[in-house]
């Protein structure tokens with residue numbers, strides 16, 4: 001490839017931190033580097049209470065378990081997302097109700113969500129797609145009017161804001177991902193956030209196989225035992241050390257990604273005539289300050305998208321489509337959904353194309369990508 005889709009940022013402190021963690025630290029969870037991570041969040045975002053997990057998936061499962069769903073309880077989830085939230089609901093005995101998205105942001109449509117609320121609805125799990133915020137004031141009002149819980153799937157939205165509020169901290173619970181492909185990564189990793197700190201003790205119990213071991217370690221108990229159903233949702237000290245090195249540089253990482261995002265936007269906006277109505281640009285609502293996780297273009301139809309995708313891949317530019325909406329998947333269809341039940345999700349699935357974006361890209365790389373893109377657009381009849 002001439003331009004890779006993703007390259008991991010390599011902070012200079014990471015090997016030193018890793019060695020320190022291996023030689024000196026307790027290598028399971030909640031050692032030196034976890035404490036340093038907590039200090040980072042406190043200083044940068046004002047978050048004190050969070051639990052580090054092996055993934056966003058684990059954090060979502062933990063949050064959904066705290067909802068205490070009864071069989072048949074429903075949770076509204078956008079269909080244009082990763083399956084983790086829907087899996088978490090099903091694992092806890094609930095029913096995921098798939099919902100359409102807004103065409104501009106690709107985030108859950110609040111009108112569509114409102115129309116899906118029934119007596120059995122217990123919560124909404126919005127995804128902040130591409131690190132761009134849902135309209136959280138409107139979403140929280142809708143949830144409040146119907147006494148629904150809100151779990152923010154902020155897997156893609158670490159260090160993104162809604163107005164001046166960090167995503168993941170606005171709903172009742174939030175989930176972050178530090179997977180290899182995310183802005184801040186440690187291979188596999190995640191975090192669980194909750195607004196009401198009184199849930200934290202129970203969260204710690206669920207995270208530690210349903211035991212009150214955390215209380216025992218804090219010397220509040222003389223021994224620990226099994227309290228409820230749980231799992232092992234803990235991040236290792238080695239991952240915490242890698243993640244800490246990344247997060248120390250979060251402003252550098254965000255600035256570098258912003259430079260790529262802004263360069264694409266500037267070049268493509270100036271070339272709007274050449275895009276000839278075949279491609280339109282992504283739109284960031286005024287209330288959202290993204291973390292520049294994804295830069296995508298909207299193609300006018302699936303034939304255009306596929307021609308651009310195939311052409312650019314042949315040129316050595318690693319472009320990618322994204323989610324197959326849950327309702328279009330084999331499992332979603334087996335649940336009884338058909339493609340046009342959620343037409344906006346279908347349209348986004350068929351027309352969205354992601355361009356490469358990572359910290360190692362230069363302005364010249366952006367020009368190479370956009371030059372090839374324009375060439376491929378001109379070829380389309």
Ligand SMILES: Cc1ncc(COP(=O)(O)O)c(C=O)c1O
Pocket residue numbers: 054055056057058081082084085127153155156176177178179189190
């Ligand atoms: C919106 C969304 N939710 C959840 C996940 C799962 O994250 P993890 O791999 O950390 O479990 C992803 C991963 O790509 C995602 O994009």
